[in-house]
Amino acid sequence: MDHRWDPEQYLVYADERARPFLDLTARIGAEHPAHVVDLGAGPGTLTRLLARRWPHAQVLAVDASEEMAARARTIPGITAQLADLRTWCPPAPADVIVANASLQWVPGHLELLERLVGHLAPGGWFAMQVPGNFEEPSHAIRRELASHAPYAEHLEGVAVPSSHDPATYLRVLQGLGCEVDAWESTYLHVLPGEDPVFAWVSGTGARPTLQALPEDLRERFSVEYRARLREAYPSEPDGVILPFRRVFAVARRRD
Template identity: 75%
Template sequence: MTHSWSPEQYLRYEDERARPFLELTARIHADAPRRVVDLGAGPGTLTSLLAERWPDAEVTAVDSSPEMIERARGIAGISAVRADLRCWEPSAPVDVLVSNAALQWVDDHLTLLPRLVGMLAPGGWLAMQVPGNFEEPSHRIRRDLAAQEPFAQHVRDVTVPSSHDAATYLRTLQGLGLETDAWETTYLHVLHGEDPVFEWVSGTGARPTLQALPADLRAAFEQEYRDRLRTAYPDSGHGVVLPFRRVFAVGRRPR
């Protein structure tokens, strides 16, 4: 089932979404890479940071969303390619390959990692980050609602994200010959505004479910989802706290 992405909705919490990217790429110790690729780059705003860090590199943003790639094409210093990360191929070996908050959308993405590692030049770096919060209320509530009629018949085939723990990525990348560092972090994002957790998830994990529903059912689903999220994530008077676990791995191919 296809769905579309909104750069504007995604970037509503741009600072919070940028933090894992910055901490991921800080562990990449490449001095002067020639080819840098951001797989699943979204609107390209974070890809631009790679171009700033390595101004002499050829930096490419890859994403399957036409809306996201259209936005990325307006960013100086990078080239943007619309392609599915599951089948995209570089024209030459890559020195730095980044995938930030994208692989969770690929079913059984562990089987994709050998192909990604195979893209690396000798001494090249692979850096990946995926959400690890799929048992949190924000996801459990969506799943519970989506399993109920009249919603279930419309969303049973919808794409849902998933990921593994850091140890699994560590063992997998080590098994592929990379010198690997893997870790997990839980951020406590303090969000403000009306129903901020709903606004957060409607730009990412819940978006395919919401778009799969007919307009009349979507309104009912959204209202119930908002109500339950408000109960699960109360505002203490200092904002709404959204715990968000992220899983990271950075590996380097030996020369």
């Protein structure tokens, strides 16, 4: 089921979403890469950081969303391409491939890793990060609501994200001939404002669900979802605390 991404909604919490990207890319040891690719680059705001780090590299932002790719084309120093990362092929072997918060949207993405590593030049780097919080209330509440009438009939086949633990990615990437560093981190985001967890998930994990519903049901679903999220994530003096587990792997293809 198709859905459309909204760069502005996604960027509401741009600083918080940038933290895992920075932690991921800090462990990439490439010194002078010629070709750098950001797969699932979204609006390109984080891809810009890759261009700043490697100013002499050709930096490509790839995304399957027309809205996101259009936004990325406005970022100086990078090239943006509209493409599906499942079938994308680079014009030349890449020295660095980053897949930050994108592979969770690809069913069976463990099988895709062989293809992505195969796009690397010898000695090239592959860095990935996926959310690992799918059992948290922010997702569990959405799934529970979506399973009941009158919503369920509209949500069959809707895109939902999923991921694996760090050890699984480590073993798969090792099996592909890579040296691998894998780990996980849980970020405690302190979010201000009214219904901030709903604002967060409506730009990412819950967006396909919300878009799949007819307008009248979308509003009803949102009201119920907001109320349950407020119970699960109560407001504190400095805002709402959103724990967010993320899973990382950085792999270097052996020469």
